[in-house]
Amino acid sequence: EVQAASSEVSDHLSSKLLSKTHTRSAVNLPSHSLLIFITFSVRSQDIRNTVGNIPMEWYKDYPHIGYDLEGKKIFKPIRNKDELDEFLDKMENPDYWRTVQDKMTGADIRLSDEQVDLVHRLQQGKFGDVNFNEYEPAIDFFSNEVMIHPVTNRPQDKRSFIPSLIEKEKVGKLVHAIKMGWIKPHRPKETTPQYYDLWAKEDPNSILGRHKMHIPAPKMKLPGHEESYNPPPEYLMSEEERLAWEQQDPEYRKLSFLPQKFACLRAVPAYSRFIHERFERCLDLYLCPRQRKMRVNVNPEDLIPKLPKPKDLQPFPTTQSLVYRGHSSLVRSISISPSGQWLVSGSDDCTVRFWEVSTARCLKTVEVGGAVKGVAWNPNPSICLVAVSYDDTVVLLNPGLGDRLVCTATDQLISSYEEPEEVKDQPVQWAVAEGEGHEQGHRLILKHPKAVRQVTWHGKGDYLACVMPDNGNSLQVVIHQVSKRRTQNPFRKNKGLVQCVSFHPIRPYFFVATQRYVRVYNLIKQELTKKLMANCKWISSMAIHPGGDNVICGSYDCRLAWFDLDLSTKPYKVLRHHKKALRSVAYHRHYPLFASGSDDGNVIVCHGMVYNDLLQNPLIVPVKVLKGHTITHDLGVLDVTFHPTQPWVFSSGADGTVCLFT
């Protein structure tokens, strides 16, 4: 009885619940509420849920679910069905489809017909309640018709009579905002069309200076054949070129894309960097500094200076006509006799050889005690003497060539020397050669304190200057007077490392070339008259023009500087025509020629005309490049000298030969 009553109650409850949900018009009930009311309706079993609405998996591992009033465990119904039992059950039990497991109790429940019906209805989206009419006519309570009776009988509020404070506040705010100009009334609509004839009235005054100064952006580069979708085959990259292109930094690539060939227009894909390129163009337009660059359209031929033709400047040496062979090592220095008949050459093989110029015959070989650094033939035609420097010694040789009278006169001149009464202390020891040395031609031997690099004669042939380069600043240059066997040290102090010295051909001047400067001293007044700045790193050689007003300096940094002493202390012209260091330079005594020899194995002969007119600058024209020496040990031409009367030039090289160019 009790059960039946309770069932009625629960039925009532469930239907009420249902109707409530219906009125909410929630058609899809959440599943757990469905289960709850299903459990309500299940009362035929003793097992009740005493644990409440908790997640049931908490009891998953236990044999019971909750406890009854006496504190005893309520056990789950024993479920030991395996798959097979399940299957058999499915096959045999006609109610299998309406059996549901209750998670709360763990028991199987067979759904009643009403319940199944309810589930069906809910599944179809219908109302759970069968009797509910969803299409009842609507009653319009709040219509436009004014009814005599109010809908509610409630008396009107006070607030419906008095104006709203909130509204007043809002309006007040708006009014204030309008007054203050915070809120603006509607803008008037634009009446002018979007586009019109902007340049209808073009007035020339509107072109301002800024338009004239404006630098328009250069237009985009127009594409070449290689950009075509179907370019000629030669524009496609080969495999190596492609690899090189890929490895290049994108900034340095000549082409920003890989040329490709497509068989037909249909196969051409989109270019992936299109937007990029547009964007880069935009950036260029507003971020790139613009500068007007005058494009000089120079014809390179116009840049070449117009010089007189070498043909018109003849004579000058053009061909190699004789080679003087005999030295076994590099020939450091050569000198020619004042008559131009004999040539002397000093070499590293410790010999000095005398040659006949016209036949290239070696007339005499004199052995000396060391590698010969410098030879110089006395320029006085009435004396036959050759100064030879090796190690710390300078030997004056009488080669005995040419006129016998001159030779004997020279010997007499040397032997006629008489010792002065008071012997001065000299930095150099003078000694007369005797015995074998004398037979060979040695006449005087001058022992210097240091190694002598260069010897040079004064034009009169009495004075002889020697250079002993040394970083210590004293005693680098000495001047000997042969007739009196006297030695002077002209400079108490030398600035820098002296490279070479030279006497002025006419006036009593003395040129001293250090690494960077050439100093000109007046020997009579004993003072410095000029200091020439050579603008080069290291002067190697120097030559004085026979006129005496021009000097050329060769340097180890491939330059040849021409000084005009009347003009300035800076070079009038610097020539860089040699590829390597210059070793030697020389002027011709009569012809307007000068030559320079360099480590690149060339002798370059230039026409260097000096005019008597002081206003006219010297004319310098290179006329010939002479090649005849082979480069050995990175050394080419070591010394050049001109024939005293003919336009011939001699050059000695590191290959042990002396060449004559005529």
Next chain:
Amino acid sequence: MFRRIFHWQFSALVYIRVRMRLSHSIQRRLCILKGIYPHEPKHKKKVNKGSTAPRTFYLLKDIRFLLHEPIVGKFREYKIFVRKLRKAYGKAEWSGVQRMKENKPAYKLDHIIKERYPTFIDAVRDVDDALSMSFLFSTFARTGKCHVQTIQLCRRLSVEWMNYIIASRSLRKVFLSIKGIYYQAEVLGQTITWIIPYQFAHDHPTDVDYRVMATFTELYTTLLGFVNFRLYQTLNLVYPPKLDGQGEFSLKSECEEDYALESESYSEKLSALSASLARTVPLVEDEEAELDLFPAEGEDLEKMEAREKIELEQNEQKKLFEGLKLFLNREVPRESLAFVIRCFGGQVSWDKSLCIGSTYDETDETITHHIVDRPTIDKQYINRYYIQPQWVYDCVNGKILLPVEEYFLGVTLPPHLSPFVEESEGDYVPPEKLKLQALQRGEKPQAEDDEEEEEEEEEDDDDEDDQSEDEDEANLAEMEEKRAQGKSLSVKVTPGKVKPENRMRAEQEEKAEEKRLAIMMMKKKEKYLYDKIMFGKKRHVREANKLAAKRKAHDDSNKADKKKKKKKKC
């Protein structure tokens, strides 16, 4: 004095920002809109306080000029508007939002355009980039990279431009590159080049600042709109463009039903480029004024004649496709081809289902050319040529109707050459270009076999020459050797041979030596310049030679392949 002036004239970018109290974005936009660009100072160190670090320098004058721009106020107003709007959204004040939106500040760039381009011709000169940008933006999908209105405006303006070009027939050159299609037109005497990308969806790069592009587009659309207006006026066309009355009628009947909006269908029809535009004054045929003839002498006369000749050529080119009736198959780029063909007076149509505005059907018997871009086609009509699209472009660039044989379906196409390359002397000219030039001169192309034979003969000649030269060299070497031996082998007199003196060669050698010697005497500066020029020239020659060699190798390998095939056939 000078130095101080320089200090004053240039100032760095940072400096402006401080002075102007402008945000970076506004400053950037101002620079773009007003066309202010940095300058390269003559003495960087003086300006940059002795440092040589790379910095951008603007002229102080330019910066002052920027500051006086009234649009700065508008920009600020807009910024404030955005801020207020955001605030109102945040507070959910919908009425406020509504009100603010109605009062949205707007600005116009008309005065800037007028200021930057005081005359119309200046604007036309600068329209290149505007066109390229507008065509690019019109191809964007409406995905939020920029405003939809901008895309629509760009599309409208570019269609207007194309219609103008068609109406004025001022297209000169077209080039199919791998990047897109280049067009070159001559408008009011100015050559204008623009590029249109191929019709594909873009994958938008992430490292591109679309704000910069959008600012440029803003300027460019304004410029282009005004330019279009004025150009339409010069041709007596109605602006905004209207379709010509007769064409419109025929169009309306066909595909009106497919379109919901009339305005939309109208703009689509305009963009189909198939109908001519309405004019304010009815067109009178052959109204081209003849040039007045002035009596001229000497050089002027020659120039005049040359000018006349060019004009004649151009007139002929304008009528290149007149009388032809072309039909586009569906796989060819319709817009580009329709544009090009219509620019040169041809009639063009396409399948009705492909696009609005087709004027005749594929079955039309009077069609002369059918443009197809597939290897074969099923149904072929006898009385028309089936050709590949490159033919149209090559014809335009060659200014003549090229023989169609090389462009038939399934045939390997001849290379497509760039019409923008103008070879000067010493440049490499591809053989195809030579062939084209011969065709232009009216010479008939010889049969290929003959040519090949000739080429072979020529090659033989070359070989002979080479051989003779080689012999000469060998002789010389021998003689030299002999001479050397003579020197080393003591004194031995051998009967000398008379060496024939080559006077020409000697003279040349002499001249070369003279030049070499003169180069020695060059000043340092000039020598540097000379070396640079000569280096450039040599590189130029080297490149040309490389191309020629590549081509030769390619041709040789091709020939060898052909021969092999022939042999196999035999």
